[in-house]
Structure formats: C-alpha cells, structure tokens
Amino acid sequence: MEESSSVRAHPGPHPEDNGRSTQWRNWTGFWFLGLCNNFAYVVMLSAAHDILKKQESENATASVRQNTLLFISTFSRYDCNPVSTAAVLLADILPTLVIKLSAPFVVHKVPYGIRVLFCVAMAALSFLLVSFSSSVWMSILGVIFASISSGLGELSFLSLTVYFSRDVLGGWGSGTGGAGVAGALLYSGLTQMGLSPRVTLLIMLLVPLAMLISYFVLLVPPDSLPQWKIREMQNAAVDGLLRFVLPLCLVYYAEYFINQGLMELLYFPSFFLSHAEQYRWYQTLYQVGVLVSRSSLCCMKIRKLWALALLQVLNAVILLLAVRFQFLPSAWVVFIIILYEGLLGGAAYVNTFYFISVEVNRHREFAMAAASVGDSLGIALSGLCAFPVHSYFCSL
Numbered sequence: 001m002e003e004s005s006s007v008r009a010h011p012g013p014h015p016e017d018n019g020r021s022t023q024w025r026n027w028t029g030f031w032f033l034g035l036c037n038n039f040a041y042v043v044m045l046s047a048a049h050d051i052l053k054k055q056e057s058e059n060a061t062a063s064v065r066q067n068t069l070l071f072i073s074t075f076s077r078y079d080c081n082p083v084s085t086a087a088v089l090l091a092d093i094l095p096t097l098v099i100k101l102s103a104p105f106v107v108h109k110v111p112y113g114i115r116v117l118f119c120v121a122m123a124a125l126s127f128l129l130v131s132f133s134s135s136v137w138m139s140i141l142g143v144i145f146a147s148i149s150s151g152l153g154e155l156s157f158l159s160l161t162v163y164f165s166r167d168v169l170g171g172w173g174s175g176t177g178g179a180g181v182a183g184a185l186l187y188s189g190l191t192q193m194g195l196s197p198r199v200t201l202l203i204m205l206l207v208p209l210a211m212l213i214s215y216f217v218l219l220v221p222p223d224s225l226p227q228w229k230i231r232e233m234q235n236a237a238v239d240g241l242l243r244f245v246l247p248l249c250l251v252y253y254a255e256y257f258i259n260q261g262l263m264e265l266l267y268f269p270s271f272f273l274s275h276a277e278q279y280r281w282y283q284t285l286y287q288v289g290v291l292v293s294r295s296s297l298c299c300m301k302i303r304k305l306w307a308l309a310l311l312q313v314l315n316a317v318i319l320l321l322a323v324r325f326q327f328l329p330s331a332w333v334v335f336i337i338i339l340y341e342g343l344l345g346g347a348a349y350v351n352t353f354y355f356i357s358v359e360v361n362r363h364r365e366f367a368m369a370a371a372s373v374g375d376s377l378g379i380a381l382s383g384l385c386a387f388p389v390h391s392y393f394c395s396l
Contacts, residue, residue, distance in 0.1 A: 022220045026164050027171040029218035033157050034175025035182065036211035040123040041150040042183030043204060044092065044130060044143045078265050078323075078393050090383040095144050096151030097376040103155055104369040111226060115156045116215045122149035123208040131201035151376065153211075155369040158353060162364045163225045166357055170297035173350035177294030180287035241360070241367055244352050245374040247305040251348040252378030253385075254309075254316040258341060259286065261386030262316075265323045265393050268331045278331050282338050289342020294350045301351060308348040315341050323393060349375060 107115070122145045129142030154176075161168050190200040263282050267275050302308065315337060322328045353368060360367045 023165060023167065025218055025220055026168050029214050030157070030161070030164075030168040030171035031175035031178075032210060032214035032218065033153075034172040034177075035179045036123075036175075036207050036214065037119070037150055037153040037157060038176045038179035039183050039204070039207045040126050040146040041092065042180050043187050043201070044126060044146040078267065078396065090380065091140055091143050092147050093376055093379045093383065095147040096154075097373070097380050099148060099151040100155055100369075100373040100376050103152060104366055104373075107152070107156065107369065108365070112156065112160060113216075115152060116211070119149045119153040119156070120208040120211050122146070122152075123211070124205055127201045127205050127208075131198045155372045158368040158372055159365045160225075161353075162357065162368060163222055166354070167298070169350065169354050169357060170295070173297060173346075173353070174291070174295035176349075177287075177291035177346055181284075181291050184284065184287060241356075241371060244305065244356050244371050247309040248348055248352045248371070248374035249378040249381075250309040251312045251345055252375040253382045254312040254378075255341060255345045256379045256382035257316050257386055257389075258319055258338075259283075260383055261389045262319050262323050263338070265390070266319065266328075266331075266334050268334075271331045273331065281331075281335065285335055285339045286342040289339045289344075290346040291342075293343045293346030296347065297350050297354055301354060302347055303351070303355060305348060305352060305355075308344050308351075312341065312344045312348070315344070320389075 126142045126144075126146035126149065129145060130139050133139040133142065157172060161172060186204070187200060190203065191197060195203075264279055266282070267278060271278060273281065319334075319337065322334075328334060352371065352374070356367055356371055357364065
C-alpha cells in the first residue's frame with residue numbers, strides 16, 4: 001500500500017483537530033511524550049554515574065586507578081578527571097545513533113502502538129537495571145536500554161507528528177527541552193532529600209507509565225493514523241534532506257564538544273562556587289537555554305539553520321581558546337555563554353524539524369525520522385573528539 005495521502009499532502013488541520021480542546025490535548029500529549037521520551041536518557045547519566053562511583057569505591061582492585069588519578073590531579077594545572085565525561089556520553093549515544101541510521105528504512109513495518117509499548121518497556125527496564133545494579137556491566141546495560149528507548153521514541157514520535165496539525169511540533173520540542181531541566185532537578189532533589197539513587201529510580205518508573213497515558217489516552221489520533229496496522233511504504237529518497245541534517249549535526253557537534261570536552265575545564269578557583277558547583281550550574285543553565293528555545297516555536301521561527309550552526313561553532317572556538325589561554329575573567333561570563341549555547345542548540349533542533357514539515361512535500365514521515373540522525377551523529381563525533389582534547393589539557 002502506498003503512503004497515505006494525508007502524509008504527502010500539506011498537513012493542514014484534520015477534521016478531528018478543528019476543536020480547540022482537541023488541539024490542546026494533542027499539543028499537551030506531544031509535550032508529555034517529549035518529556036517522557038528524553039527523561040530516562042537524561043537521568044541515566046547522573047544515576048549511572050552515582051552507582052558506578054559507589055561500585056568503584058567498593059572495588060579493591062581500584063587502588064591502582066586511584067593512585068593514577070591522584071598523580072594526574074596533583075600535577076595538572078586543570079582540576080579535572082583524566083577520564084572525560086565523553087566516555088559516558090558515547091555509551092549513552094551510540095545505541096541511539098545505530099537505531100537512527102537503520103530504523104527509518106524498516107520501522108514503518110511496525111505499528112506505532114507496538115513501538116510505544118517497546119519504548120516504554122525499554123525505559124522501565126533501564127530504571128530497574130540501574131536501580132538494582134550489582135556490577136558495572138548492569139549499569140552500562142541500563143544506560144544502553146535508556147538510549148534505545150530514547151532513540152526509537154524520538155524518530156517514531158517525530159514521524160507521528162505528520163498525522164497531526166503542525167503545532168504539535170512545538171509541544172514535542174518544548175517537552176524534550178523540559179526533560180533536561182526536570183530530569184536533573186528531580187533526580188538531584190530526591191537524592192538531596194536523603195533518598196538513595198535506587199529508591200529515586202524506582203519512583204521514576206512513573207515516567208514510562210506517563211508515556212503510556214500520554215499516547216493512548218491523551219492524544220486524539222486521526223483516522224489516517226496506522227495505529228496497529230502494518231503499513232507498507234515505498235523506499236524513500238528525500239531530495240535535499242542534507243540541507244537540514246548537516247547544520248543540525250554541526251550544531252550538536254560544537255554543542256557537545258563544549259559540554260563533554262571543555263565544560264569541566266572551565267574552572268575558576270577564586271569564584272565563590274566550588275568546582276563541582278560551577279559545573280552543575282553550567283549544566284543547569286545549558287538545559288534552561290534548551291528549554292526556552294525549544295519552546296519558542298509559537299513565537300518565532302528561524303529558517304537560517306546554517307547561521308545557528310556557525311554561531312555554535314564560534315562558541316566552541318571561543319571556549320576552547322579560553323581553556324587554553326585562560327583569558328575569561330569570571331565564571332559569570334561562562335554562565336552567559338553556556339546559556340546562549342543552549343538557546344542556539346534548542347533553536348536549531350526545533351526549527352530543523354519545523355521546516356522539514358513545511359518544505360518536504362513527499363515522504364514526509366520518512367524524512368522526519370531520517371533527519372533525526374543529525375543530532376545523534378554530531379553528539380557521537382563530538383564525543384570522539386573530546387577524548388584527546390580533554391586528555392591533552394589534563395596532562396598540562
């Protein structure tokens with residue numbers, strides 16, 4: 001069966017979407033889907049780090065590694081961990097990248113309802129694995145399951161938006177931006193209250209449940225949506241898709257090169273915040289910037305995606321030079337740059353998929369899924385590049 005005409009046509013409002021209540025339910029549904037889809041991905045980084053740290057401290061064979069860390073920390077001009085946080089990033093992003101490179105060509109054979117159930121199962125399993133982890137490999141496996149859930153969920157829900165009015169893209173983008181802030185604040189807040197990482201993660205099993213409710217209860221799907229049916233689709237080659245994928249890839253490459261390779265090295269000893277507190281505020285301000293810009297689609301739209309990419313590269317160059325020559329006067333300046341970095345990254349993401357929905361007239365469902373590889377590819381490449389850069393500065 002050929003692709004539904006509702007996907008090929010310019011996606012104006014469907015008859016079911018005429019009511020304000022239905023539009024609000026769909027927007028809110030996609031907001032929660034974005035929040036829940038990225039939530040486990042965000043939380044796994046912090047939670048896995050806590051559990052791995054506990055496991056390493058209990059491992060008697062870690063003494064050699066601890067001596068090495070002490071030696072490097074003592075003789076480096078940078079107060080840094082010799083193992084870049086890019087190591088955790090790669091474990092978190094590579095499964096997503098593999099899924100996004102392959103799934104768009106075959107995933108249409110799996111109905112949307114089945115995909116959502118699979119993503120929910122993977123997210124719940126990731127929380128359970130990391131929560132009850134008794135070894136390093138269990139924690140890593142939990143991170144991988146969270147990555148699989150997030151990657152398949154992102155390309156599936158982006159494809160799903162073509163069956164609804166275009167404003168649901170704003171809800172999806174805002175929800176994914178909110179996941180970074182909500183995930184970090186909720187995990188930190190619950191553990192700060194005295195709850196163990198294990199109990200905190202078990203509480204967060206409510207998030208996969210919320211995804212189920214958002215999709216099966218909150219959304220009002222149109223009749224054209226292939227909810228449980230296998231839908232055949234011709235092999236699609238979308239002309240001009242690279243003009244969206246390449247700038248998105250470049251934005252995320254520069255963005256995560258900053259976050260994973262440079263951010264830990266931007267330390268100001270005389271500032272009133274400790275190194276850990278400075279790093280935590282960098283991450284928080286970045287997530288706030290992403291949330292604001294991913295929620296901006298209802299207010300403004302930016303078509304010049306390459307301009308956003310080049311501005312993000314300029315950010316990376318400035319901060320790389322700042323790490324090397326240490327010319328920035330205060331952490332306050334870095335706070336502003338990091339917030340601006342988050343604004344650029346979030347704007348690039350949400351505007352990329354908005355203009356794909358506007359300008360790609362054929363195989364739009366496939367195009368939305370295929371273009372999602374751009375951010376993951378950029379993140380993976382930045383992780384690889386961050387290793388040698390981070391190691392170089394730590395050795396000085």
